[in-house]
Amino acid sequence: MLEPREGIPPVIADEDSLAEVIAAFAAGSGPVAVDAERASGYRYGQRAYLVQLRREGAGSALIDPVACPDLSALGEALSGVEWVLHAATQDLPCLREIGMVPTRLFDTELAGRLAGFPRVGLGAMVEGVLGFVLEKGHSAVDWSTRPLPEPWLRYAALDVELLVDLRDALEKELDRQGKLEWAQQEFAAIAAAPPAEPRKDPWRRTSGMHKVRRRRQLAVVRELWEARDRIAQRRDVSPGKVLSDAAIVEAALSLPVNVHALAGLNGFGHRMGRRQLEQWQSAVDRAKALPEAQLPQPGQPVTGPPPPRAWADKDPAAAARLSAARAAVSALAEQLNMPQENLITPDTVRRVCWEPPNVVGAESVGEALAGFGARPWQVEQVTPVLVAALSA
Numbered sequence: 001m002l003e004p005r006e007g008i009p010p011v012i013a014d015e016d017s018l019a020e021v022i023a024a025f026a027a028g029s030g031p032v033a034v035d036a037e038r039a040s041g042y043r044y045g046q047r048a049y050l051v052q053l054r055r056e057g058a059g060s061a062l063i064d065p066v067a068c069p070d071l072s073a074l075g076e077a078l079s080g081v082e083w084v085l086h087a088a089t090q091d092l093p094c095l096r097e098i099g100m101v102p103t104r105l106f107d108t109e110l111a112g113r114l115a116g117f118p119r120v121g122l123g124a125m126v127e128g129v130l131g132f133v134l135e136k137g138h139s140a141v142d143w144s145t146r147p148l149p150e151p152w153l154r155y156a157a158l159d160v161e162l163l164v165d166l167r168d169a170l171e172k173e174l175d176r177q178g179k180l181e182w183a184q185q186e187f188a189a190i191a192a193a194p195p196a197e198p199r200k201d202p203w204r205r206t207s208g209m210h211k212v213r214r215r216r217q218l219a220v221v222r223e224l225w226e227a228r229d230r231i232a233q234r235r236d237v238s239p240g241k242v243l244s245d246a247a248i249v250e251a252a253l254s255l256p257v258n259v260h261a262l263a264g265l266n267g268f269g270h271r272m273g274r275r276q277l278e279q280w281q282s283a284v285d286r287a288k289a290l291p292e293a294q295l296p297q298p299g300q301p302v303t304g305p306p307p308p309r310a311w312a313d314k315d316p317a318a319a320a321r322l323s324a325a326r327a328a329v330s331a332l333a334e335q336l337n338m339p340q341e342n343l344i345t346p347d348t349v350r351r352v353c354w355e356p357p358n359v360v361g362a363e364s365v366g367e368a369l370a371g372f373g374a375r376p377w378q379v380e381q382v383t384p385v386l387v388a389a390l391s392a
Contacts (some may be wrong), residue, residue, distance in 0.1 A: 052156050116337035
């Protein structure tokens with residue numbers, strides 16, 4: 001499919017045009033296909049730079065959320081309507097920022113996983129299920145570019161062109177497999193989930209952190225990461241374009257004594273001006289001047305069970321339970337033709353195996369699974385195999 005059926009719609013970038021789109025989509029029928037494009041790797045944060053929609057009776061729409069940053073009226077007009085998204089959890093945060101929050105949804109990627117499709121990218125799903133090949137060449141472009149080139153807009157419009165058709169075909173397949181109710185429970189859980197909490201100590205996710213062992217070096221990573229984040233936010237660019245993770249780790253391991261030493265490290269090369277080098281060296285110096293009590297601790301506080309590799313030493317019986325449970329869950333997932341992590345999260349299995357109920361039975365194990373967030377269908381499927389594994 002090379003062109004949208006009604007051609008490329010104009011980009012909506014003013015309030016009057018937006019009002020017309022809202023009226024058209026409110027008057028439409030059936031589910032609404034929704035997608036959003038971000039500028040990951042180019043801009044700071046994960047905001048939406050284009051929103052695409054399609055609904056029977058309304059056609060397709062491309063909306064510029066930079067020019068129209070408040071789409072809450074559109075979200076309200078579509079309240080109660082089923083939204084069809086592909087990999088919904090990726091797009092929902094940026095849609096929420098502009099006032100678009102679904103009350104019902106259908107996730108075609110998750111549906112594909114539950115139905116046992118080996119490849120669940122949108123292009124692969126559309127081709128495998130509907131027989132159309134979509135042009136997928138612009139997924140990683142800088143969507144903050146203005147004006148957006150026509151080939152990019154064509155690609156964006158095609159992303160929602162067949163989404164409702166894909167949804168209908170997947171619903172039939174899930175129903176055939178006896179999994180439709182399972183999928184509906186998963187979709188309801190996604191729609192009802194609150195916004196994710198901000199990450200604690202996000203600097204600890206710096207790539208290459210496993211090389212950094214000493215607390216003083218950890219402090220350098222923290223200071224450089226936070227300085228980089230402030231600059232990236234001020235300039236509205238991706239943090240990686242300001243300073244690479246590899247450069248941060250290199251500086252932490254080397255603890256350079258001055259700007260000259262810093263300039264000799266990988267990532268702080270000849271393209272970097274004296275002023276930039278001085279700001280990075282200042283961050284290093286701040287970390288080096290911190291008193292011991294203010295240095296970060298290695299690792300983060302563990303709230304759940306220890307890493308499975310440590311179980312054999314800490315609690316051999318728990319290690320045996322986990323081994324039996326993993327094998328049982330793996331066999332069941334294969335039998336049901338779906339990925340293990342969609343049948344039940346590995347973290348839930350670990351928690352139940354580390355601290356099983358005092359009396360192992362269907363009721364107690366089911367309650368434990370539900371307490372860790374498992375959906376009713378997951379409890380029903382997984383409880384028998386976990387009871388057998390824990391009892392053994």
